[in-house]
Amino acid sequence: MILCDIGNSNANFLDNNKYFSLNIKQFLDFKTEHKVFYINVNEQIKDHLKSLPYFIDLEPYFSFDTIYQGLGIDRISACYTISDGVVVDAGSAISVDIVSNSIHLGGFILPGISNFRKIFSFISPRLKCELNTQVSFDAFPQKTMDALSYGVFKGIYLLIKDVAKNKKIYFTGGDGKFLANFFELSIYDKLLIFRGMKKVLQENPQLITN
Amino acid sequence: MILCDIGNSNANFLDNNKYFSLNIKQFLDFKTEHKVFYINVNEQIKDHLKSLPYFIDLEPYFSFDTIYQGLGIDRISACYTISDGVVVDAGSAISVDIVSNSIHLGGFILPGISNFRKIFSFISPRLKCELNTQVSFDAFPQKTMDALSYGVFKGIYLLIKDVAKNKKIYFTGGDGKFLANFFELSIYDKLLIFRGMKKVLQENPQLITN
Incomplete structure (x- = not known):
């Protein structure tokens, strides 16, 4: 399979x-x-x-409780195995979804980390640089590379922290492992979306045997 | 002049x-x-x-106290008339600088609002849309337009709030007026950068008379 x-x-x-x-x-x-x-x-x-x-x-077989209009099936699948927590899928975009009692409460979207870098390089050649993954969140940046890294990483951090409160945070996607490091109550699961798909197949065994 | x-x-x-x-x-x-x-x-x-x-x-005539490497002269000029506060210049990029006792403490950079929109449209046609300037920060978004708007506007808001604490915030630039609405202790000054230039000219009157 x-x-x-x-x-x-x-x-x-x-x-x-x-x-x-x-x-x-x-x-x-x-x-x-x-x-x-x-x-x-x-x-x-x-x-x-x-x-x-x-x-x-598999999309028609997900039964997922949300009032969000047009929620992507990848986000649904990543949330599908979680009864309570925040799901962060950090790829070309970063989606953040909040689940409580197996109900999807809503979510938001940010550009992915590599796309932040791309847009900076479009804005000005002076802003074309690597990001510093070690930048401190507790000191004001003193050079361009840190100024961009702080804006991107601390921005992502504050947004997730603000919605997560004391919930567990489930990270997936290419940059999920890196972002998970910012939080104590976090789990990185590369296969989160596939777990949702597997759950649908367990709920619909006829799909495998047919 | x-x-x-x-x-x-x-x-x-x-x-x-x-x-x-x-x-x-x-x-x-x-x-x-x-x-x-x-x-x-x-x-x-x-x-x-x-x-x-x-x-x-005018760049050589600014005497500005900072350890920030390569701080743009536009950011210096905007900070030049402020002895205490946060300066936000919201144009194609958004720069945020913190000034205390006429000393620049550091700063960070984000993409400008129109460039956030541009990057979303590059990532996926599904993310190509207007932003909702009225999006609530107190409710989880329930559709794509609000999900993007919340990510952009609340992200900018949380980052500025985090560094501003109780300082006054001085906004300038094309999106400065809009962003100033998110804060109580805020001022929008379209001519902030020019005020810094005028201060330099007052300090160097020979430039005008020569």
């Missing part, structure tokens, strides 16, 4: 317990004769996916 | 009390036979400025 989570930049796979990632161009050439259970937020490849044999969209 | 503050996108002028703005392309065609006192952070037009008669660079 293969699980596949398709975003705007990449398609991430879990083939039994083996994780791998393809960019969208590579994904378009991907062929298999095994069943692939997928979720997808990439509008541009929706038609392509429908044309693929063996590919089964 | 004409004052001119040149950034990466625009050159802003104060001709006596008349304010006007040229984009950089327009600025390159700008001619005058009056003295223009300028500050400039745009590396690409430094040589052009040196070739202009009547243009006098």
Whole structure:
């Protein structure tokens, strides 16, 4: 059984317990004769996916309690195994979702860390630089690299801390491991989205046997 | 007497009390036979400025107490008239500087509001939308537009609030008026950078008479 989570930049796979990632161009050439259970937020490849044999969209099988309009299925899946906590998926964008008693209370979105860097380099050549992952949150920055890093990392930190209060925070996505370091009550789970997909399959065993 | 503050996108002028703005392309065609006192952070037009008669660079005349490496002269000028407070210049980037007893304690930088929107539209077509300037900071967002607006505006708010404590906050720049609304102890001063330049001229009257 293969699980596949398709975003705007990449398609991430879990083939039994083996994780791998393809960019969208590579994904378009991907062929298999095994069943692939997928979720997808990439509008541009929706038609392509429908044309693929063996590919089964899991989205209709999630029963998730939210009043959020148009919540991405990747965010739903990441929240799906959590009954209480904050879910942070830090990829090309950073989504932060609050779950309480298995109900989704809402969420917000920030640019991903690499996209912050990209936009700084567009604004001015003077702002084109690496970010300092060790920047102090307790001292005012004294040079450009720290000024940008403080703005990005402390901004993300304050926003998450403000909604998390004493809830546990579940991080996933490429920058999830790094951001989890800022918090005591945090867990990094690379496979969080796949766990939501697995839960749906447990709730719908007919999908596997059919 | 004409004052001119040149950034990466625009050159802003104060001709006596008349304010006007040229984009950089327009600025390159700008001619005058009056003295223009300028500050400039745009590396690409430094040589052009040196070739202009009547243009006098005010940067060497600022005496400003900071250990910040490479602090932009626009940020210095905005801080120059403040003895105590936080200075926020919200343009294509948002700079936040902390001044205490006429000493610059440091500062940080964020993307400007329009550049946040630009980066969201690059990340995904689903994230391409207007921001909601009325979004509540006290309720979790329930749709994409509010999720993005909350991330941007509350992120900016929390970062500024965290450094400002009970200091007065001086806003300038295109989005300064809007951001000032989030704070009680705030002032919006469109001409803040020009006030710093005027102070330098008062301290160096020979520049005007020569």
